[in-house]
Amino acid sequence: MSTFKSLGLDENLLQAVTDMGFESPSEVQEKTIPILLDRETDMVSLAQTGTGKTAAFGFPMLQKINVDSRTTQGLILSPTRELCLQITNEMNNYGKYMKGLNITAVYGGASITDQARQIKRGSQIIVATPGRMKDMIGRGMIDISKIEYCVLDEADEMLNMGFYEDISEILSHSPKDKSTWLFSATMPKEVASIAKKFMHTPVEITIGSKNVGSENVSHEYYLVNARDRYLALKRLADANPDIFSVIFCRTKRDTQKVAEQLITDGYNAAALHGDLSQNQRDLVMKSFRTRQIQMLVATDVAARGIDVDDITHVINYQLPDEIETYTHRSGRTGRAGKSGVSMVIVSKSELRKIKAIEKIIQKKFEQKDIPSGMEICEVQLFHLANSIKNTEINHEIDAYLPNINEVLSDFSKEELIKKVFSVEFTRFYNYYKKSKDLNTAAGDPSQGDSKDSVRYFINIGGKDDFNWMSLKDFLRDLLQLGQDDVYKVDVKDSFSFFNTDAKHQDLVLSIFNDFKLDGRTISVEISKDSGGRSRKKGRRRGGDGDFKKGGGRGKGGFNKGGRSSDDKPKFKGKSRRRSEKPNAKGTGGRRRRG
Known part of the structure; x- marks a missing residue:
């Protein structure tokens, strides 16, 4: 078994290792640190969340910089404020015995002048989020023209969040001969393109296989009718009394709604999403780390800063837009050598995504039943x-x-x-005592195949920047329906199909009477395969493309039921999204079920 001393670390770093109680290096540290210490090279390191990647790049950077110089020599880019602060704190702990070391965290939501002042005093290492870093470079507050080392941490997530242009702009101000170290949990084509554009013959270190989930995590899915999703969530919580979990939803609105429902039902729960103020986010995370909150409902973007080793369960209340994101979600549990469980609540129409995820993580899901009362x-x-x-x-x-x-x-x-x-x-x-069986079988009639379901044709599709998730969000917000009231969404190139229950038919047809999107008439017809019903197109004057019912998309944006997500809307147009006021609810009271 190797030791940190055998990796080649200096004595002052080894002393910090001892203080932190580290006994032996993780696999990514064992493979990465000696190479980065021994030579100047670019590197791509693929390893799951929670495997010790910060130490893998942190120790080599600290050992190589000159603490006697006030010049900025190292830059670490990370996707979120929480992760930025986490890395800064860990780097300070690693370098606690390096006299003169100054590490500055640069992120939005804090005073830019204070951060600039700290850097001006002399910061050998800057840890930054891409947005604030680009802003400060543009204002001449930061000079990275002499950096020797650049780390792109959680590179796949930064690119998923739309930071490609920011990263490109930032790196254009850095020396071409610097060493760039890219750390990522997955290796989608976007990450590969970054490596190709900004790195020269990088060494590649892969822990496990590319894009594969943690060995310590088991994967389960529960098949229910879409309308029973929340009831299933409560039963899974009640069946695991010691649960300490992160529950993932796709949008900010659903995150807040589920958290509020759990709190109302007496669970120790809270929401974490982009509409919360930074103070609210800090309070929620503090309560979660001290286990005052047992069920943290979060969006994918907000969850990037979660660094808690004892999470027992990850519950996918909704599957993510991008299949690769599942790897990050499941990586929240099963950390530091402990086991964890990743649960997925799915309806019949989503089963195909389970198969797609299995191919990526190279692990099989076990189908389990929602427990009875x-x-x-x-x-x-x-x-x-x-x-x-x-x-x-x-x-x-x-x-x-x-x-x-x-x-x-x-x-x-x-x-x-x-x-x-x-x-x-x-x-x-x-x-x-009177609870129903929530389980359904893959061959059972579901919402999407029921005689009470209507299938529609709509003349928008992939060419309009829709995928099935974004079109579903668009339709449900327009129609003011629930998360699972629009289903079996099938997006083609220039047209799409979707289903609702028959009771919503009149609403759908009336909303799409002479409806316009960005000046273009959008028509909806009942599809031929919809239970033998006649094809019918509604006609009703909407006027100037505004939504007369269920929200507007004219000059006032979404007037009702606006699309709320941590990501930009997938459809084209200049309309802005309705901002939703954050709910400051934190924890519920005592943990009560029922």
């Missing part, structure tokens, strides 16, 4: 029994025991046990 009652009872068994006795109650014994003197031991456990059992039993 009585199974949950049993789990909760035994959880209570174990909690009582493991509880340390507080002898402060000794003085009260005589009176307590007197009150309970008429009951036998068995009767007392029944009474104690009935407190917990009755609550769950009353809630679940």
Whole structure:
């Protein structure tokens, strides 16, 4: 077994390693550090989240820079403020015995003049988010013309978030002969293009296989009717009483909605998304790290800053737009050598995405059933029994025991046990005694194939910058329907299909009467394959392309039900999205089910 000393680290760094309690290097550290210390080279390192990548590039950079110089010699770019601060904190811990070391975090949401002042004093290393870094370079506040080392951390996520142009602009101000180290969990074509454009014959280090998920994570999926998604989520939480989880939703609006529902139902939950202020985000993350929150509902972008090793479950309430993003989600659990579970709640129409994910992560999903109400009652009872068994006795109650014994003197031991456990059992039993079976089979009729479902043709598609996810969001917001009321969305090049329940047919046809999008008439017809119904096109004056019902897309943007997502809308046009006021709700009260 190798040691940090055998990797070639200096004594002052080894002393910091000892202080932090690191015993032996992880695989990515063992393979990466000696190469980066031994020579000046570009590197592409592919490893999952939580494998110790920060130390893998942090120690070599610290050992190679000159702390006696005030010149900026190292730049580390990361996708989010949280990750930027996390890396800065870790780098400071690694270099705690390097006298004169100055590391500055550069990110949005904080004073740009304060950050510029710190850099002017002399920062050997800058850790930055691309947006703020580009801004400060443009203002002449930062000079990276002499950097020797540049790290692109979580490169795939930076590119997913649309930072390609920012990164290109930033790197254009840096020396061509610098060493560039790219660290990523996956290797999509965008990351490969960055490597090709900005790196020269890089050394490639791959831990496991490209884009493959962590070995410590098991993958499960639960097949339910789309309308039962939230009920399924609650049952999965109740069936795992010690759950400490991140629940992923695709949009900010759904994230806030699910979190609020959980809080209302008595769970210790909170939302984390881009509409929260930085102070709210900090409070939520502090509560999560101290386990005051057991269920953190987050968007993919907001979750990039989560660095918690003990997460037991990742729950995919909705699958991501990009299949590769699943790797990042599941990487939130199973960290630091611990095991974890990644759960996916899917409807029948989404099953094809499970197969696609399996190909990427090179692991099989296990289909499991949503537990029944009585199974949950049993789990909760035994959880209570174990909690009582493991509880340390507080002898402060000794003085009260005589009176307590007197009150309970008429009951036998068995009767007392029944009474104690009935407190917990009755609550769950009353809630679940009439609960239905939420499971559905792949061959069962689902919403999308039901005789009460209507299939529509619409004359927009891939050429209009829609994919099936963005078109679904567009339609449900326009129609003011729920997340799962628009389904079986099938996008072709110049047209698409979608389904709703039959009860929404009149609404759909009336909304698309003479409806215009960016001046173009958008028509919807009932498809020929929709249960033998006649083809019908609605006609109603909408006027100037505005949405007369369910939101507007004219000069006022989305008037109702506006699209809310951490990503830019996929469709073309100059309309702006309606901003949603963040809800400052944090945690719920005590953990109560039912």
